[in-house]
Amino acid sequence: MSIFRVTGFRRFLVEVISDGLTFFAMGLVLMTALALPSFQVTASGEFNQVDDYAITFLDRYGNEIGRRGIRTDDSIELATLPDYLINATLATEDRRFYEHFGIDIMGISRAMVTNARAQSFVEGGSTITQQLAKNLFLSSEKTITRKLHEAFLALWLETHYSKDEILKLYFDRAYMGGGNFGVAAAAEYYFGKKVQNISLAEASMLAGLFKAPTKYAPHVDLAAARGRANDVLTNMVQAGFMTEGQVTAARLSPAAAIERFENVESPNYFLDWAFGEVKTIIKDYPIGTAFVVRTTVDPVLQKHAENSISSILREEGEAFNVQQGAMVVLEPSGAVRAMVGGKDYGKSQFNRATSPTRQPGSSFKPFVYATALETGKFRPNTVITDAPICIGDWCPKNYGRSYAGRVTLKSALARSINTVPVRLSQATGRQPIADLAHKMGIQNSFPVTRSLALGVISVSVLDMASSYAVFANGGYKAKAFGISRITTLRGDVVFDAKKDIAQERILQTETVAGINEMLRAVVTSGTGRRADVPGTPASGKTGTTQSYRDAWFAGYTGNYVAAVWYGNDDYTKTNNLTGGRLPAQTWQKFMVYAHSNIKVANLIGADFNNIAVEVSTEQNGDDQSPQLVRPPTLTPDAGEKLRKLERKLEDLLLVFDRAPTAENTNPPLQSPLG
Template sequence: MDDLNLPDDGRNKRPHKKSSFLLEIDAWIDSAIYNSGFRAAQTWEDITIFFRRFRPRGFRRVFFEAAGDAMTLGMLGLIALLALAIPSSREVAQDWRNQDQFAVTFLDRYGREIGQRGILHTDAVPVEDLPDHLVKAVLATEDRRFFDHFGIDAMGLVRAMTENVRANSVVQGGSTITQQLAKNLFLSNERTLERKIKEAFLALWLEANLSKEEILKLYLDRAYMGGGTFGVGAAAKFYFDKDVRDVNLAEAAMLAGLFKAPARFAPHINLPAARGRANEVLTNIVQADFMTEGQVTGARREPADVVLRNNAESPDYFLDWAFEEVKNFIIAENLPSRSVVVRTTIDSELQRASEESVQFFLRKHGQDYNVGEAAVVLIEANGAVRALVGGRDYGVSQFNRATAAERQAGSSFKTYVYAAAIDAGLTDATVIADQPITWRGWSPQNYNRSFAGRVTLATALARSINTVPVRIARDHLGGTKPIVDMAAKMGVESNIISHHTMVLGTAGMTVMDQATGYLTLASGGIAGTRHAFTQIKSVSGEIIYDRRRTTIEGTRVLDADKAEMLNRMLVNVTEWGTGRRAALDGIKVAGKTGTTQAYRDAWFVGYTGNFTAAVWYGNDDYTPTNRLTGGRLPAMTWQRIMSYAHRDVDLVPLPGVEDSIRPVAEEEPAIATEEGVESLPLRRLALSEEAVRFLIALEDRLGSVAPLSSDPQQLAARSR
């Protein structure tokens, strides 16, 4: 056997030693893990045994478990509140005091004064100089514990809730003066939980950074007091023609009664209601132990009187928006003066016509359709904003639904889809299949739940077919980004999220954005011409800015031939499509209806060669309407406003639309009704303001929806 031994080269020993070393490491790791786990388990058992000595039993156990759950839920709630309050920090991060440096007097397009905004610190009356009875009246009515709480009054909230439950209605509010100031400075009047959370955190921030006197002064200077006035100083001058330092107790009580309901208790509108409210304020003063009944008796016996004022309403929604536009312009251009006189673009007659049209349809059909709010923006072809209606009643709610509320656009957004498609090379004659489609798990349906097969783009837009724009975005544009980019080029400033469902209008847009975007088409593809003012002067009369002296050109975002093609497609919508109720007699109209899911929002946006207007109807709390569509009240409101706007003007043809100006029929014009006919006259009448108001009142009695420029002989004939 020895002869068979092989030479030992060492290779048989090395693998054996290496394997042994690895096995030792593996064994050490296993032992370490096991020992660590064993010691951890033993330690945990020792801790558990130790704390068992403190385990509560019986009633104490129930108490501690409840307390533990409460702490857990409270911590989760605090984290949620902090997450919701983060946006509040963005508000205070801005230079929010900067607006105090602006004092703006506004004129309409013809140079007539229409209102003021802003206030200089040097012009405001210090709190210590205000009459003592005025301060007491405000505190007794708005916040009796103002100097005792830290911005949120828990006791006052409980008291208000108790009184509301006892009265079975809302008779008292729980918001403090600090909370109301936070809303006036940073927030809107929109009634949402998010806003209330922001309001609470901003109130705490104000209390931490300002003194009580500063908070009270800002509140008295900023609150809306009716009649287009802001602050007690302006209100005292407007209602009593007095300096606020000189108001007596009866006048102070009337001013203090305006803070919560300026529209309802404005003395120049409803003096008996204002005096009744002032009497309640006097009672509040006595109940708060600020004065005795004997001290307020004289004010009860001799209530305040007001100076006679013109009842013409100030276009407050427009002024709020124009004030922001002016401030931003002055800051951006670094203009030397911030106390200025601004000539705006607003046309007072068109503004009144727009407001009355909204009021007419809300009054006549609001309850039937379960719709409570509306908004309108009217822009002339040159980009001048001629009218802006931000809601039903500024005195009730100062939230501007025309510029601040982003509501789903529905099918009115399809215009931007088709604009992107035509810009990419498609035409109105391009044929696309209206068939079932699924995109990323989403299968949109048409309004009538049926499909038309192969249709042209012109037909698809006029009939507002849903599947075609979805197929355009998916198959021809490669997604939604080109649509978002096109909307931005056309002047849309709302934050449109690029999501495949936005093709059918799920993105939120403001009424101002809609009017601005469609204005691009009315201008033949030119964007960027919208403006709110034409001239800025210093209080001494020096011209600081004049739009007529500057060369302001828009930006071409669509070739002229492509914009004209889209104009022809949108004319079909009002002639044989979904927007027939918007058709005008004598001139062709281009436009698009829009209705969102569950009928929450209804739109009509349209234009002629002279004007572009966007109309929205809906509810502030997003509750559905009673099946209101864009082809009904929005289109009818648009028609009524535009009929008035086009009287006594030289009609301008739509770019690219043949025979867009047609002769007006001599026979009796048809009147738009809920049932059908939409043709309206464009008669040019030189009517006085009193005659126009008479016709409007007569229309209300007759239930007509005729335009404001209707022939008085026709109205008289119908009244017989």
């Protein structure tokens, strides 16, 4: 056993080696334990997800109109990137990238010496592989545990990917500031160029962003970005990638970021809504994927819709104590051509066009009349009694508490009489009315109460436009949609709206013709006369709620459907604003422009000759105006003369339009004519 006994200096060596092996074994066990989370991360095969998708939106003609989510582009091959961008990155971030195994021992040693001399942290030792490991798998917390995981994951990456694949992932996944991930997206954002076309000065500025993108982003601090770019050029010279003479021009003419005006021209309310619609369609794709989305929005109509709302508010908003407006324009198929969600997107991003929080008042009445016509027991010329009515302790009344006696359904709707739709709801049942409203496009649920017939529910402007499109297209379902096609950046088709989808019929053709005829009378001789579009058959309905909190006009031609709302966000009362005033004026202003230089499509049941209502001098709920006689066989010339006469009378007529918002006893109500 003497061979195991050592003394003197040999014993000292044995003790040192023995203790060293022991601690080495303990270290391996500890390192393995610390690495277990890293092994679990790689076993899952999932990279870190960025915060959102990257969506580029195009208008109906294929022109870019805005972006949402993050900005990223992974479609650029490494071989097509400029050599000086790659060299600038390697010179600054990892000069020995193609030599080390994921962890650069020499680089770490050099950084430690440099930091010790400076007595502060001035240089890091992380390789590109380690930075990629952090981007793909870890958080940005600065802890020893995270650094250990980063080292293990760097080794894993080096064994599973080639150097070029790692570098490509790094260029695609690194955050570059301004919501941009990857050099391709950053080049587009900062310089308005494809990354393949950037200059040496621009490449050095991009390479400088990897260290601290929020600090050196040129749109945040251009001086700091240029200073950092100059350091990158120096690194390239020191690394031997370029000579001083080759970088001199880039030093003398540093890069500058283009000016960006994100919210000036983009249809931002529409884009916010469309972004949500896109995410529903692509929900099965990984977060962070980039897409190009072709929308249905028409930039010319969108601009005019915005101008129609803003100009009316600017000119008459103060007089009526109204601060906000919203508008949605569709084609009868449901394709959204314009969306205005408020007066100023910069001040408020709340989308009033899609939020189902306002009562429609009398603009809901067409659903009641359509339900009645669907039964086959009622037609536009059916006579019904306008007289006091009570359901339990609820007794809705016409404005002014006057009654017309025997009236046709057509006249009752044109004059927005309240008792008639309530009687119709008793005849058909209230649940069928609610069911039809949902089938036509009202998506949010609402209680089926006694006051349903007078529009005491909450709806969105978008749903009202979508529902009225059923009248415009002959009775078919017309769910509003804003997305026509979605592709990846490489052009792979993800979604394509089917234009030949079997249409779902909601209303009979006879019902559509009857409603169009009745709503045409609203525009020609009822509460919506201000919405009359010369030379274009138009139908629609006004709506005003209790205390004048909401004012509506929803209407359509054979070409377009539009719903307009005005009110205040805090639900304060307007100054007697009715649906027949600003909403109808806005609708008419837009439609006159939209129908210029296009072929006017037919509207079933609403031609120029089919606009008669009976003679009446009774005051009606919305305007207190005498009803003009329209013979059913009027010639176009005679009809135009009568319309001119009506327009002259309009300024002399006061439109009253109110509807109840609660089931109170004997309220001084009258569902608006509008």
